[in-house]
Amino acid sequence: MSTHTPAQAHTHFAEAASERRDFAAIARWIATGAKVLDLGCGDGALLGYLRDTLNVRGYGVERADANVLACVKNGVNVIQMDLEAGLSGFEAQSFDVVILSQTLQAMHNTEGIVMDMLRVGKEAVVTFPNFGYWRHRIQLIAGNMPVSRNLPYQWYDTPNVHLCTISDFDNFCRDHNIRVTERLVLTDGKPVSVLPNILGSLAMYRLGNNT
């Protein structure tokens, strides 16, 4: 839902090139023809990409009118609703994959949505900006709230309310009995394997139920 404001929609298009690399990374975790639910789907670009490359059957969830309209224009199925209300409109295990792409940090009901994703989906993919990224740490040490490509907001106008580090999310998954099947950390679209919680700017998790 951080993708909801016009400001961020603009950013989204400006960074289309790097975002495509996110798309490609997400796509690697999704099977051809899978049934996919993209939460906070923006203008439907990811679903459009997955449809064109993997022939997925996709549905998006969006709150913002402008994005819902964009999805309809792009021929992407979109359900207009507020994620904060949960996913009660979706049956348990009715999707192969539920995606929450760079929206986690803007959710109030963070805990609830991740658990609901794993109820509705056989798998979940969660991506978020790593608050522990070294550029963020330096800005904090210098005395200011971080502003970066992945966190393009000033502290007073940010939609982000639940920022976390990779280490935080690892702990979250452990505490909630969520199985992390794969994790990929990117900076400028390139994988980061050394000191990911410091050198990685974007975290991507592939999650499953621990049962």
Next chain:
Amino acid sequence: MSELSSVGIVAPQTAHFSEPLTLKCGAVLPAYDLVFETYGTLNADKSNAVLICHALSGTHHVAGKYREDDKYPGWWDNMIGPGKPLDTNRFFVIGVNNLGGCSGSTGPRTIHPATGKPWGSTFPVVTVDDWVASQARLADYLGIDCFAAIVGGSLGGMQALQWALTYPDRVKNALVIAAAPNLTAQNMAFNEVARQAIITDPEFYGGDYYEHNVVPRRGLRIARMLGHITYLSDDAMGAKFGRKMKHNEIKYSFDVEFEMESYLRYQGDKFAETFDANTYLRMTRALDYFDPAVEFNGDLSAALAKAKADFLVVSFTSDWRFSTERSREIVKALLDNELTVSYAELTAAHGHDAFLMPDPHYHAVVRAYLENIEFGGAK
């Protein structure tokens, strides 16, 4: 580039059907007429047809005017026309008056050929299923095998949904706007009050008022006044009237004191002049009885398993008579069947009437959806 304009001067047509139609209630209509209008041009392979289903008080006169100096155009003129969201440069649009109506199609006011008198109380109680069946015959009459889209708001949206269930291969897209999978008890209760107002009017005569040369105007008027309240939101009425007084001082009487009363009385009077009370009874009953899930033990997902169409479902936040929750039930059932569906929950102040309003975002969503509809030969 197409300009946003009117379909211009239009004229209704009448299709006569001499093959009997067995209704859901068991009664048989030996023959009947449907009055309809069309806008735009049917393409060579007849794949660009769109059917508009009307709501409780709607008619076949959806767009355009009959004469230049008509005060008002058809009831959905802001949606339909050259360059409008439902673009008649591209689509062939059909408006039809439903069976049991009072605008030209066979209904209670029609003269029964066997008796030479109006059908009146003997006109059967028609259902959404019956309308869809009769509309399918109109499609046959026009040579249309499959509709590019069927569009309706409110009771019209119920017909669009029913079309997708009864004739899954005859509708490519269903636009279900401000509708519900069935009425709630509260919603049916409003219908019952409206019907009681009509039925207890001394001039109702059990539905055979025509032969007494009267109409149950008082009942119909109250029914309409009640309806109007429920079609608007509290906020919309507040914005329109608030507590504005009709006169400068309080008169301590039961005459019109507040502007709102004046408006309701005017709407009631206007409606009672033209609309038929027997039709009103039947339209509200069609609403009450609509419930595709009932044959599936209330399982709407099972009921919608037959559908093949793509769907656009639209609801309006301030609509409390057909609330957003009810549209979400439809959406969930469509999702359960993995159908292609988009759902727009529009922020609107006008209540149920919002589906008739020219809200730019609402129209943009409908336009975007319809523009993506492809049909053979006419791309």
